[in-house]
Amino acid sequence: MSNQTSIELQKDGRTLTLYVIRSARKSIGLQMREDGTVLLRIPNRLSARALQDFLTREQTWIWQKTEQMQSRIKQRETTGAIPVEQLSSRDLDQIKEKIGSRVAYYSKIMGVTVGRITIRNQKTRWGSCSSKGNLNFNYQLYYLPEELLDYVVIHELAHRRHMNHSADFWAEVEKYCPDYKVQRKRLKEYKLV
Structure with missing residues (x-):
C-alpha cells in the first residue's frame, strides 16, 4: 500500500510497530490483523503534528487496546x-x-x-x-x-x-x-x- 508508513512506540523495553494508513475517513481507528499486525487508520488530512500529538496523548490506550486484541486472537479456538x-x-x-x-x-x-x-x-x-x-x-x-x-x-x-x-x-x-x-x-x- 503506497499510503502506508510505520511508526514505533516504546514501552518497558518493548517496541510496538504501528502501520499508519491514510484514507478518506473522518476519525482515527486502531485495528489488529490475525497475524498480529497493528494498523492505525487515520484521515488523509491529519497533519504529522496532530498524529504525533495523538500518539503521545493516547499511548497508554494504544498499548492497552493492542494487548486486548492480541489476547483475543490467542484465545480463539482452532x-x-x-x-x-x-x-x-x-x-x-x-x-x-x-x-x-x-x-x-x-x-x-x-x-x-x-x-x-x-x-x-x-x-x-x-x-x-x-x-x-x-x-x-x-x-x-x-x-x-x-x-x-x-x-x-x-x-x-x-x-x-x-x-x-x-x-x-x-x-x-x-x-x-x-x-x-x-x-x-x-x-x-x-x-x-
Missing part, C-alpha cells in the same frame, strides 16, 4: 483440523461426503439448486457461492460442531436467492437457522489454520 497435507484420500472423501450431505439436505428444503461443490483450504473463508451456484467450503468445517457447519451451508445456499448480505438475505438465513446470530458469533471464535 478448528482442531488435521493439516490438509496430512489428510488421506479417505479423510478427504469423508469430509466431502459430510459437507455434501448437508448441502443436499438444505438445498432440498430451501428449494434451491447448486452447481459444483468444492472443498478447499482457504485461509480466510469458511465458504463462498458463485453467481453460477458453485459452492466452495473450507475443509475445516468438518471438524466444527454440526450446528456451525449447518449455519455455513445455509448461509451459502441463501446466496442462491440473494447474492448479497441484504436484509432479505439475512431473513432467508433466519428461516432455516433461527439462531443464526448466535452461530455467526460462535463461528468467529474459531480461527482457520
Whole structure:
C-alpha cells in the first residue's frame, strides 16, 4: 500500500510497530490483523503534528487496546483440523461426503439448486457461492460442531436467492437457522489454520 508508513512506540523495553494508513475517513481507528499486525487508520488530512500529538496523548490506550486484541486472537479456538497435507484420500472423501450431505439436505428444503461443490483450504473463508451456484467450503468445517457447519451451508445456499448480505438475505438465513446470530458469533471464535 503506497499510503502506508510505520511508526514505533516504546514501552518497558518493548517496541510496538504501528502501520499508519491514510484514507478518506473522518476519525482515527486502531485495528489488529490475525497475524498480529497493528494498523492505525487515520484521515488523509491529519497533519504529522496532530498524529504525533495523538500518539503521545493516547499511548497508554494504544498499548492497552493492542494487548486486548492480541489476547483475543490467542484465545480463539482452532478448528482442531488435521493439516490438509496430512489428510488421506479417505479423510478427504469423508469430509466431502459430510459437507455434501448437508448441502443436499438444505438445498432440498430451501428449494434451491447448486452447481459444483468444492472443498478447499482457504485461509480466510469458511465458504463462498458463485453467481453460477458453485459452492466452495473450507475443509475445516468438518471438524466444527454440526450446528456451525449447518449455519455455513445455509448461509451459502441463501446466496442462491440473494447474492448479497441484504436484509432479505439475512431473513432467508433466519428461516432455516433461527439462531443464526448466535452461530455467526460462535463461528468467529474459531480461527482457520
